[in-house]
Amino acid sequence: MRSSLTGVGRARAVAAFVLPVVLALGASPVLAGSAAPALSGEEVVPDRQPSTAQDGVALLRVVVPDQAAVDRLNALGVDLAEYRRAVDDGIEVHAVLSPGEARELRGKGFDVRDAVPNQAGFAANQAERRIAMSAAATAAQRDDTLTPLRAEWFTSTDDRRFLSVEVKSSATDAETVLTATWDSGPGTPPGSGGTATLSRFTDAGQYMYHRFDYPLPVTQAPARVTVRSSRGGSVTVPVTKWLGERRTPPGRHYVSDFVDHYMDPTEVTRRITGLAAEFPRITQVVDLPYRTNGYRRAAQAQFGTAPASTFHVTSTAYGSQGGNDVSLALTRPETASALKVSVTGKDVVVGLATDASGAITSTARQVVEALNADPAASALLRASTYRGDRGDGLVAAAPATRLTDGLKAPQSVSREPFQMKALRIGAKRDGSRVGVFLYCQEHAREWVTPLVCVETAERLLRNYAHDPRTRKIIDDLDIFVLPTANPDGAHYSFYDYNMQRKNMTNHCPARSADPASRNSWGVDLNRNFSVGSLFDGYSGASSDCTSAVFAGPAELSEPEDRNQVWLTRKYPNIRFAMNTHSYGGYFMWPPGSYKEAGRETLPRVDLGTENYFWEASRHILSAVQERRGTAIWPGRTGPVPDVLYSAAGNSADEHWYNRGIIGWDFEVGADLYDAATGRFQPVGFQPPFTEGHEEAMEFSGGQIAILEVARAYANDRRRPDSELKVTGRDDSSATFTFTTDEPANVYYTLDGSRPTLNSRKLVSSGVREGAQRITVNRTTEVHWFSVDVAGNVERGYRPGGTDRNYRSQRVEVRGNR
Numbered sequence: 001m002r003s004s005l006t007g008v009g010r011a012r013a014v015a016a017f018v019l020p021v022v023l024a025l026g027a028s029p030v031l032a033g034s035a036a037p038a039l040s041g042e043e044v045v046p047d048r049q050p051s052t053a054q055d056g057v058a059l060l061r062v063v064v065p066d067q068a069a070v071d072r073l074n075a076l077g078v079d080l081a082e083y084r085r086a087v088d089d090g091i092e093v094h095a096v097l098s099p100g101e102a103r104e105l106r107g108k109g110f111d112v113r114d115a116v117p118n119q120a121g122f123a124a125n126q127a128e129r130r131i132a133m134s135a136a137a138t139a140a141q142r143d144d145t146l147t148p149l150r151a152e153w154f155t156s157t158d159d160r161r162f163l164s165v166e167v168k169s170s171a172t173d174a175e176t177v178l179t180a181t182w183d184s185g186p187g188t189p190p191g192s193g194g195t196a197t198l199s200r201f202t203d204a205g206q207y208m209y210h211r212f213d214y215p216l217p218v219t220q221a222p223a224r225v226t227v228r229s230s231r232g233g234s235v236t237v238p239v240t241k242w243l244g245e246r247r248t249p250p251g252r253h254y255v256s257d258f259v260d261h262y263m264d265p266t267e268v269t270r271r272i273t274g275l276a277a278e279f280p281r282i283t284q285v286v287d288l289p290y291r292t293n294g295y296r297r298a299a300q301a302q303f304g305t306a307p308a309s310t311f312h313v314t315s316t317a318y319g320s321q322g323g324n325d326v327s328l329a330l331t332r333p334e335t336a337s338a339l340k341v342s343v344t345g346k347d348v349v350v351g352l353a354t355d356a357s358g359a360i361t362s363t364a365r366q367v368v369e370a371l372n373a374d375p376a377a378s379a380l381l382r383a384s385t386y387r388g389d390r391g392d393g394l395v396a397a398a399p400a401t402r403l404t405d406g407l408k409a410p411q412s413v414s415r416e417p418f419q420m421k422a423l424r425i426g427a428k429r430d431g432s433r434v435g436v437f438l439y440c441q442e443h444a445r446e447w448v449t450p451l452v453c454v455e456t457a458e459r460l461l462r463n464y465a466h467d468p469r470t471r472k473i474i475d476d477l478d479i480f481v482l483p484t485a486n487p488d489g490a491h492y493s494f495y496d497y498n499m500q501r502k503n504m505t506n507h508c509p510a511r512s513a514d515p516a517s518r519n520s521w522g523v524d525l526n527r528n529f530s531v532g533s534l535f536d537g538y539s540g541a542s543s544d545c546t547s548a549v550f551a552g553p554a555e556l557s558e559p560e561d562r563n564q565v566w567l568t569r570k571y572p573n574i575r576f577a578m579n580t581h582s583y584g585g586y587f588m589w590p591p592g593s594y595k596e597a598g599r600e601t602l603p604r605v606d607l608g609t610e611n612y613f614w615e616a617s618r619h620i621l622s623a624v625q626e627r628r629g630t631a632i633w634p635g636r637t638g639p640v641p642d643v644l645y646s647a648a649g650n651s652a653d654e655h656w657y658n659r660g661i662i663g664w665d666f667e668v669g670a671d672l673y674d675a676a677t678g679r680f681q682p683v684g685f686q687p688p689f690t691e692g693h694e695e696a697m698e699f700s701g702g703q704i705a706i707l708e709v710a711r712a713y714a715n716d717r718r719r720p721d722s723e724l725k726v727t728g729r730d731d732s733s734a735t736f737t738f739t740t741d742e743p744a745n746v747y748y749t750l751d752g753s754r755p756t757l758n759s760r761k762l763v764s765s766g767v768r769e770g771a772q773r774i775t776v777n778r779t780t781e782v783h784w785f786s787v788d789v790a791g792n793v794e795r796g797y798r799p800g801g802t803d804r805n806y807r808s809q810r811v812e813v814r815g816n817r
């Protein structure tokens, strides 16, 4: 009776099969209580729910005798698959059925069989699908945008080739992995050169960009590199050549190489005064007004072994001024005595307190207090317990001990405040020439750096008479060379503690001024300046007097730094400064520091200036490369915080932000490539002189190239030219940017007004990225002009005037003309 369903029943059955959604939505069971003969409410209602519980709905095989039976299934509203095939006893069709529906059909005589096997694993499929879907959803979120920052190849060390790549992902998390693949030159297959994973560069907890930790050695110069992200992003960019700028070789009689040993500050200062005497027509010595504290220390002695019983004394006079003559003895009287201090000349004797048995009862604290309370003794020395200890331990007797400043330099090194001297070089030293300030050895242990400054001065002076290029430099510029910006610390580094970085001035309180702390005293002179300083809340300096980056008690507390400020104020024609440090091979510029919270840097230089710095760096670093092929890496070129760290209160920032002086930093001593291991090796502060000498030669070349850059700036009368370039357009907007034929800033208006220096300035779209793109959503008349770093304005336009010879172009937006 396969056709026994009544019309009413059929209608109800159809309703039952097509209503599950309604039922699932909680509507009252439409069919409940109906009179349908074959379909009871409870069979229909609960069991076919497209909700969370699938209740066994399955794709079941149904075998019917003929097409008429298939038609009946359709008429019943059975959810049939389109699939059918002939079987021995008829036609097999597949129906989506709940158990109740299956029972019902069976009740109607249909041959409902088993489930289609591959459809059985609903739960497993569902789980699999959930996983896949969530992965897909995450992938959609993850798909990142890659911004190429730099992709360069260069040669270094024995003409080996290296590849450097920097790419920024819009995904900032640590799971994002970027992989670079490159070819072997023009026309070669992508990937034929090699592949490598980039490192994630973070600073102060903030993602910066991805890069190679070290440039990768490559056999062929790649033409293109593709970077792919694990998040799905991908970008392909051309690989450009870094450095290797062709420079005119020096004249045939150009002389160089004037240093043959590491020189202490006394020697380098004598050297430049000697040069001034030899070349009086084109030089003069500038005595900087603030004397240093001097290569000198108070004399000290320490008594005791355990912290509680230990104390130290420090002479009130410097060792060289009598402190070294003071002595202290701790005696134990034979009979019971009270603590007693006596002074004869510069010899201090403490009679320790003893009890009836002759045992000492004086504690370290009692001795300290007695010494400091005695007028005659405290005129000679001050006493202190050990590093803040209470000093409750008993003191032992000790023979007379001479206090000493411990300084080991020969007497030829003065113990008096040091007269810092700069050598001023220039044919016309009347302030009319662009000034350049070259200074070296702010950090004492960087022994190569004063050699760089001395070599530069010698090259300039000894080639002036016969080398035309040198003559132009000296004729057109006003050069100030300060070979050692930290003479006291440097003397200490040469004779006492070679790793001394700071100056020698001890700002520590007595409790952290014990003799064993002597190598930790001093102020980091490159953290004591007044811009972006520790005192302003910037990062990379310390208030701890024993820290390697101690900022000092206040901004510009140190005479060495006040001298730098004095020089740049006294000679306002100074437009460029180069602060030469070691080591690592860096070329850097402001900003040099940031606030830790949010990594907020000092204001970044504007786009035109940044581009100018990059262009200058190519010239300067190509000169460094001339000596022995050393390339300063692109990854070690740029604003200090982009490539190194934050250095609160450094001198380049002082010069740039306070006086508009372009303040650059060198770190001489680039890592050396070891072909045997395929690794770069750092050179350190005091490499063997053969290496230090090479570094001095190559970076003196760099300093002279800075002078060439400064001279080009001084003589730059060429006006920049610019173009507006539309980079994208759709129905409702247009995007454009500007290009300039030399580094220059672009000022523009979008409202049809006359552009001035107060108009919008084209900015960078991000750290190490190019110019921003400007989007307008209506047809816009853009007015603009460009200004180069030397102040030349495009077309001679006067931004403060009234003439209208600025640049102008209409940017069309479709449907809006």
Ligand SMILES: [Zn+2]
Pocket: 442, 443, 446, 581, 582
């Ligand atoms: Zn340094």
